[in-house]
Amino acid sequence: xxxxxxxxxxxxxxxxxxxxxxxxxxxxxxxxxxxxxxxxxxxxxxxxxxxxxxxxxxxxxxxxxxxxxxxxxxxxxxxxxxxxxxxxxxxxxxxxxxxxxxxxxxxxxxxxxxxxx
Amino acid sequence: xxxxxxxxxxxxxxxxxxxxxxxxxxxxxxxxxxxxxxxxxxxxxxxxxxxxxxxxxxxxxxxxxxxxxxxxxxxxxxxxxxxxxxxxxxxxxxxxxxxxxxxxxxxxxxxxx
Numbered sequence: 001x002x003x004x005x006x007x008x009x010x011x012x013x014x015x016x017x018x019x020x021x022x023x024x025x026x027x028x029x030x031x032x033x034x035x036x037x038x039x040x041x042x043x044x045x046x047x048x049x050x051x052x053x054x055x056x057x058x059x060x061x062x063x064x065x066x067x068x069x070x071x072x073x074x075x076x077x078x079x080x081x082x083x084x085x086x087x088x089x090x091x092x093x094x095x096x097x098x099x100x101x102x103x104x105x106x107x108x109x110x111x112x113x114x115x116x117x
Numbered sequence: 118x119x120x121x122x123x124x125x126x127x128x129x130x131x132x133x134x135x136x137x138x139x140x141x142x143x144x145x146x147x148x149x150x151x152x153x154x155x156x157x158x159x160x161x162x163x164x165x166x167x168x169x170x171x172x173x174x175x176x177x178x179x180x181x182x183x184x185x186x187x188x189x190x191x192x193x194x195x196x197x198x199x200x201x202x203x204x205x206x207x208x209x210x211x212x213x214x215x216x217x218x219x220x221x222x223x224x225x226x227x228x229x230x
Contacts, residue, residue, distance in 0.1 A: 006159075009157070031215070032215065033215045033216050035218060037221075042223075043205075043223060043224050044221055044222070044223050044224070045207070045209075045219075045221040046221075047218040047219070047220070050216065050218055052216060091159065091160065095215040095216070096215065097214065097215030098167075098173075102147070102148055102165070102167030102168075102173070102213060103148065103211070103213070103214060103215035103217075104162065104165065104173075104175070105150060105162065105165075105209075105211075105219055106162065106176075107152070107159050107160035107161075107162075108159055109157060109158060109159035110159050110160075
């Protein structure tokens with residue numbers, strides 16, 4: 001069974017601090033994809049990044065970086081020099097490709113990040 | 118600009134009513150999903166569909182059904198609404214294949230009284 005765990009329910013940081021959001025997943029598939037989404041106060045989830053199970057390179061995009069470690073089944077997300085606009089709920093998700101070509105998409109419970117000015 | 122549109126932002130229904138939540142996407146996506154979002158529980162998958170008239174149960178299908186008669190439209194049906202179905206409902210769509218990200222609608226906050 002697939003499972004995504006985000007153990008941090010809520011995190012508060014002061015502006016300009018760095019913060020890491022943890023994501024641990026479970027799957028029996030050898031091919032899978034991991035995602036991070038952001039849900040700002042407006043409510044609509046926004047895609048941030050995708051990583052496939054064969055690509056363990058870390059990625060950096062501006063102040064955002066992601067660390068994928070297959071050995072520990074983790075896909076952590078770091079925001080450097082946090083800003084108030086980063087305040088949101090962040091979700092980690094795991095995609096399970098099915099034989100039909102469709103894919104299921106399992107989400108974690110989310111981490112609410114509050115950046116205090 | 119890609120778009121997933123849910124028919125209502127807020128909805129109030131009475132216990133026992135049959136409720137339809139509609140979702141339309143304009144991206145010609147094969148996959149469509151219905152989730153419910155509750156505090157502390159994250160997004161839980163109710164049903165998904167990978168083609169017209171095809172559907173698969175998610176984690177919590179009980180009390181719900183779905184309909185996909187056209188590729189762009191995916192409806193969630195609450196056969197007899199109950200108060201424990203009060204929640205935020207999110208529709209999403211994606212191209213077929215596990216690597217493709219999902220695009221989400223703005224959500225429907227349903228209250229059953």
